[in-house]
Amino acid sequence: MGIGRISRGMYVNASLPKPAIRPLRPNIAIVGAGPGGLAAAMLLARSGARVTVFEKDEVVGGRTRTLTSPEGYSFDLGPTFFLYPRILKEIFERCGSALEAEVELKRLDPQYRLVFEGAGGQTQLDCSSDLDRMEAELAKFAPADAKGLRSFMAENRAKLAVFRPVLERAFEKPQDMVKWDMIRALPLLRPWSTVDRDLSRHFKDPRVRLAFSFQTKYLGMSPFRCPSLFTILSYLEYDHGIFHPIGGCGAVSNAMARVAERLGVEFRLSTPIERIAFDGRRAKGIEAGGARHDADAVVVNADFAHAVPKLIPGHLRRDWSDAKIGKARYSCSTFMLYLGLDRPLPELAHHTVLLSEGYKQNIADIEGGTIPDVPSMYVQNACVTDPTLAPAGHSALYVLVPVPNLMKQPDWPAQAARYREVALDRLKALGLPDLRPHIRHERIVAPQDWESEFAVGYGATFNLSHELPQMLYSRPGNRFRDVEGVYLVGGGTHPGSGLPVIYEGARITTGLMAKDLGLTSAPSSPPIGGDLASATPRPAYAGNQ
Structure with a gap:
């Protein structure tokens, strides 16, 4: 047998297998x-x-x-x-x-309710991921546009498929912009177009285009400026569904x-x-x-x-x-009301989007730094699906109003109290009574609160x-x-x-x-102690405040 020296005059049998050296975990x-x-x-x-x-x-x-x-x-x-x-x-x-x-x-169906305000009154649309039902809903007020639903879905299914590889890789250097996946995607991306303009090839009624473009607000952007790529947002809702996590x-x-x-x-x-x-x-x-x-x-x-x-x-x-x-x-900000009410709201859908008659002007105002007086808004009444969110017979109402960020409108601290009344009054447009007597808990998060309390730069929520x-x-x-x-x-x-x-x-x-x-696989044993792992862990999921 061969003998091999390792250190300090110690000898080992060199023919025996050497123990595996476990690399340090970063x-x-x-x-x-x-x-x-x-x-x-x-x-x-x-x-x-x-x-x-x-x-x-x-x-x-x-x-x-x-x-x-x-x-x-x-x-x-x-x-x-x-x-x-x-x-x-x-x-x-x-x-x-x-x-x-x-x-x-x-899974929610209807996914949400859209309420369009107009000179002739309101139009209501309960949006469903069942395409037959959705076509029937559209046909009630825009029969010609109902025919565009299937072509919209097919086009955006192809758009997502071709753009997915781009969304799933890093962009480390300028040359990454001209890789084959980007070149292949350009004809469907239509980078010269906007979401609203792209939708006009399928839908002529501006209300229907809003139904498939208000989702740009998830990015804090206007459908009249947002790149046409983002028509995939509404496609994802209709093809894959909207879910409510209990809690x-x-x-x-x-x-x-x-x-x-x-x-x-x-x-x-x-x-x-x-x-x-x-x-x-x-x-x-x-x-x-x-x-x-x-x-x-x-x-x-x-x-x-x-x-x-x-x-x-x-x-x-x-x-x-x-x-x-x-x-x-930066994106717009949001003015938020969180209202605990001592009454249920069965007449209100889980998700409701109120689209004002002046929706386009609202957006222009927000981009210019003006706070809209008759705003569009989003309301969540999740207790109709999830009663765990409020005491029995009560409801937890979430109200979001898109507004200018602090870069565009630095005077928000002086506006918040007034805008609370604007938001509460706008709820009446959804057929709700004055909710003020029913409020048992209330919290406001205005743009300045997003920045100071939640560390969001310029209060730009998105x-x-x-x-x-x-x-x-x-x-x-x-x-x-x-x-x-x-x-x-x-x-x-x-x-x-x-x-x-x-x-x-x-x-x-x-x-x-x-x-x-050099990370490759899951650890085979509990974490090794060290500087970052030395303190006693605290449970991170016991509950949020």
Whole structure:
């Protein structure tokens, strides 16, 4: 037998198999526990990393959290539409779980009710993913346009299929804009057109076009400016359905945190980050509470415009300087009312969108910084589907009014009290009585609150706008190009805003990180102790406030 020397005069039998050397697992710090941060935490932990999520608030979810009141009312803070669950299902499956086992999802049909105001009165449309029923609904007030539904669906099915590869990859360099998938997609993308203009090829009645274009508000944009690509938003609703998670969309965030913790992710709640620590241009960790926490990579899930100028010194940001961030175009904001009422509202649909007669002028006003006096609005009455959200016989009403952001309208603090009355009065247009005597709990979130309380830059609820000059390579990169070791997830990076898109963005970002850090597979044992994993984990999903 051969003998081999290893150290200090010790000898071993060189013919015996050498024990496998387990590589060190990289430490990853994630700043923010919004949907992008949660998805990234799940995927990175499943791929073998040690992951710690630092969240400034007491709960997970970011804007996709649940607000609760002492009186027993629960509200989604932000997103209320849960659609296209395919991506999140795949993330759960990759992490050894099943979305349906963690969250009860109810498919809604009708999906929502649209109320169009006009000189001749109101027109109501109950929108269904059953295309026969939807055609019949359209035929009641726009018979010619009912015939356009099938061609719209077919065209957008093809559009999504051809553009999906583009939405599922990173844009790291200018040459990525001229890859074959982009060239193949251009004829269907019609980049010279807008959503409204593209819809006019299928629907002539402006009310019908609004029915298939108000979804651009999920991006905080106008259908008269939004690129025609985003007709796929309404297509996704009709082809894949709209779901209500029992407990609200915040229940999805809590489920993601549960799965992440099973994979060894540690959540440090109530821990605001002061800055990212750098050695030259390379991130080496984060600083919080006066202490440094070393990491091999940092994922920023905080709002881009608000967080990046604070987390990364200006001299390290060659592309996204403070000046560029300040000159970028941002989405509108939202004025929110969360009302706990001592009566049920069976006459109101789960989702209702009130489209004012002056819808187009409303949008122009918002883009110019004027607060509309007769606004369009969205109302969620989720208790008709989910009675867990309020005490028996009560209801939890969510009211959203699109309004200018703080960049366009800095005088919001002086307007909020007045606009509360405007919003409450507008509810009467939905056939509701004056609800003021029935309010048992109330919370307002105005643009200044989005910025000060929820750390949303300029109060722009839907992040950077999705105009072509701020998409794909022109959007902040998933691997942040200004420095090394910093990655982005969330609505401020590619592919953009909206829950399914944010989840997809987390897959893109973590795919890049897997290559950079040598991550390949799930850990075979519990996380190894270390700097980022040293503290006792706190349950991240016990409930949101």
